[in-house]
């Protein structure tokens with residue numbers, strides 16, 4: 001990271017600032033000495049740090065952010081917040097003098113076979129294409145599965161019955177600590193050295209679902225039973241906890257099926273950029289959240305208020321029928337250099 005005096009000259013506008021990555025990113029940018037404009041639709045409930053300038057706005061209506069983009073050096077785009085309005089937001093940002101954009105995307109894009117068949121992967125590709133064509137100095141930050149997903153997926157079952165229910169015990173992933181994603185994003189936003197590049201940030205190890213459940217059990221000091229459930233049950237569970245339509249939940253399960261029995265991709269990009277190794281899942285589980293698995297208060301991560309943006313974007317679009325079942329879309333022309 002460059003010196004605090006140079007970061008103090010760079011104002012960063014963060015969309016999705018109250019989310020899993022956004023909160024950690026706001027903290028990371030402030031720690032680096034950068035002025036931060038943190039966007040939320042509801043400042044009254046946002047609980048953002050006093051040192052951040054809280055911006056009331058909705059990336060779905062980019063015009064609500066117009067004045068707040070003046071004087072901004074770098075923009076962080078979270079697809080959960082900006083979604084299909086990313087293009088309009090970026091045009092506005094460019095017209096207001098913003099130079100740099102960092103997009104949060106997904107490591108699932110690495111699987112080219114899923115480009116045209118998986119709605120979530122396709123959706124992220126569309127947004128990546130929009131960002132790389134924006135005329136801004138762009139960097140793509142693809143993240144693996146968030147470790148924090150276990151709070152929404154697993155915590156209710158652990159609290160109620162000490163059980164984790166999953167369809168695929170051997171599905172492997174490299175769950176990433178949201179703070180690592182945020183720390184990498186902060187460096188990309190504050191440095192001019194990463195323009196035109198795509199990075200993938202993952203946790204440091206490939207873990208099966210069963211192994212992750214064991215790690216959570218150790219972190220909270222309670223037995224956690226792993227229970228395999230039929231695929232249909234897992235789809236219904238995902239639909240309930242993540243507000244996903246059926247077709248999208250199906251595609252998540254399909255990705256898990258494909259991840260069963262083979263190690264997950266592990267990237268060294270986090271260490272390359274931050275200079276320290278990515279946090280293990282055990283470290284994440286023992287960090288702030290163990291009590292979140294065992295007490296029934298609202299989690300401090302994630303958006304609990306609105307349905308999943310991906311689902312909202314895809315349902316009714318050419319990518320999904322009304323019930324969320326998949327239609328194969330026309331893929332935008334591939335760009336070179338990616």
Ligand SMILES: NC(=O)c1ccc[n+]([C@@H]2O[C@H](COP(=O)([O-])OP(=O)(O)OC[C@H]3O[C@@H](n4cnc5c(N)ncnc54)[C@H](OP(=O)(O)O)[C@@H]3O)[C@@H](O)[C@H]2O)c1
Nearest residue numbers: 016018019020021040041079080081143144145146302303
């Ligand atoms: N979950 C994963 O495992 C994973 C893995 C790789 C990549 N990703 C990427 O990360 C993104 C999610 O990041 P996150 O978990 O940090 O975000 P998040 O917590 O789901 O949402 C971030 C913030 O965006 C705002 N928001 C949510 N839905 C909105 C909507 N429909 N319209 C307008 N604003 C909305 C909310 O802020 P306010 O209510 O304060 O306005 C929310 O707090 C995904 O979309 C994906 O692109 C996720």
